[in-house]
Amino acid sequence: MLVVALNSLSDPAAVLRETQDLSVPSIIIENKTDYGRRAPAVNERLEIRQNARTLGHLLITPRYDKPHFSIVTYGEPARLIYDAYDEIVAETNALFDLLCMVKLSPMDLSGPARHMMKHEAILAVEDGSAPFGIGAEILSQLRGRAGSTVVSQCVAM
C-alpha cells in the first residue's frame, strides 16, 4: 500500500498525478489547513528542489551558506517550518536543510539519508503524536544507516 502526504511547497496536483499513474492502491494524506494555502512566497535565501525518484522528497536548502543540521518532516509541518525558516535561524543561530517526505510508505530513505548524513544532527518533526510515528520510523531507518554517530530527536507538532 502506497501512502503519500501532500504538502503546499510544491504542486499537489503533480503529486496526485504521479501517484495515480503508478496504478497501485494508495492513501493520500491531505491537510485541512494546507487546503487554503497558495504556493509559498519566494525566499531568496532558500532553494526548493525535488528529488527525481518516484514521489521523491523535497529538499529546501540555504542558497548561500552551509547548513548545520537537517530537519525532516512531511505534510503541513514542512510549510510551517519553511515559512518560519528565518525566525528559526534567528533563534537558534544555526542554518538547516529541510527535507519534506512525500512518500511515507513504503518508506525509502536512501536518497534523504545520503544528504542528511552530511550533518551531525537531525530533527524529525511529526504531524501526529511522536511515539511509534512517522518521525520515529524516519529516525530509526537513518540511525540504521548511520549508526549511533548522528544526534537525532523526534518532536510532534
Next chain:
Amino acid sequence: MIDELLGKADGVCKGIGSSQHLYRQGFISNGPQGALLPVGTGIGRMVRETENVVVSFVGEGTLGEGVTYEALNLSALLKVPQVFVCENNFYSQSTAQTRNTAGSIPDRFRAFGLKTFLANTWDLPSLMQTVGEAIAHARGNSEPVAIVMTTYRLNAHSKGDDDRDAEEVAFFRQNDPISWISEGNNHLAQRFSEIDEEVESYFDTALSKPELPLDSYVGDQMPRRTSARYTPAAGFEGRVIERVNAFLREEAERGAMIIGEDIADPYGGAFKATKGNGQDFPDAIVSTPISEAGLVGVAAGYSLAGRRGIAEIMFGDFVTYAFDQIVNGISKYHHMYGKQASCPVTIRMPMGGKRGYGATHSQSLEKFL
C-alpha cells in the same frame, strides 16, 4: 484448488490464498465477514453497463456486521444489479441462530427496498426457479435483490468447533440432496465415488509439488525510479484545494468514479474538493451516506473491476471505520490472490488540526496506515 489448499505454487492463487482467499475468473472470496459486499457493489457499478450481475454470498452470521447494511444501502441507492444470497444454516460458527440473530432475516433485506426471494436447498426445482427469477429481476431492473436460502452445513465451520447435536447433523446428512440423488441413481452414485477417489489420489501428487519460492512470495507493486538528481520543485497557481479539485476533474474526465460523503454539487464536499465537478460529471461524482467502510469498499470493487475508484474520507479520523477494507482487503488483494488482481484504488483524506474541529476531527492518524 487442492494445490491451493496445500500451499503449492500451482494453486489457483499460487498457494498464498488458501481456502478463504480465492480469486479466479470473476470469483473472489475473502476472510472478513461482509467485507466483500461493498466490493461487490463496486464491481456491480461497472458491470451494470453489461448484461452481467454480481452475486454476493454471505451466511446469516454475517448479518451481525455493520458493513453488511452499508452495502445493502449503497447497492440500492446506486441501482446495482447485485444478488445478495444469504445462506441461512441456523448457526453462526458454533452458536445457534436464536442466540445471535434478532428479528426476521428476510426483513433485514426488505428494509432497504430489496425484492427478497425465499428458497431452500432441499427443493431443488424450486431453488433453480427462484434463483433464475432473482437474477432476471436484478438484471432487468438494474437493482439489487436478495435470496434468503435455508440450508444446513454438514461439516464443522472450521476445526473443532462443531458442538451441534449429532442426531441433528445425521438427519440433515441423510436428507441432503447429494445423498438422496445418489441413492436413487446408481450411475450418479458411481460417478460421485469416482470423484472421491480422484480427489483422494490427487493429494499424493499435490503433496510432492513445490511451494512458491520465498523471494517471489511478497513484493510490492510499485515501479521505482531511483535517482540522486534534484530538479526545481513544481510551483502552482491558486490554492491547494483548487489543485486537488482540478486533479479530480481530470480523473472524472478519464472515467474514474469519485465517491465520498456529501461530495456532489452544490455542496461539493466538506472542503470543496469536488465542487463544480458534479455538475459536469454527475455519473462520476458519487455522493454517499455516512458509510466509510462501504464507500471505500465500493471504490475498491470498481478498481478491482479494471476502472479507477477514488474515495474521499471527509475527515481522516474516520478512516478507522474503513480499516478493515484497507488492512484486510485493499492492501492484500494483489499479493494474496497470487498477483492476479490489481486494485489501484486511491483513498484521500484530510488530516491534522487547527481549525477548531476538536478531538475526533483533528487527528493525524498516518502512523496507523
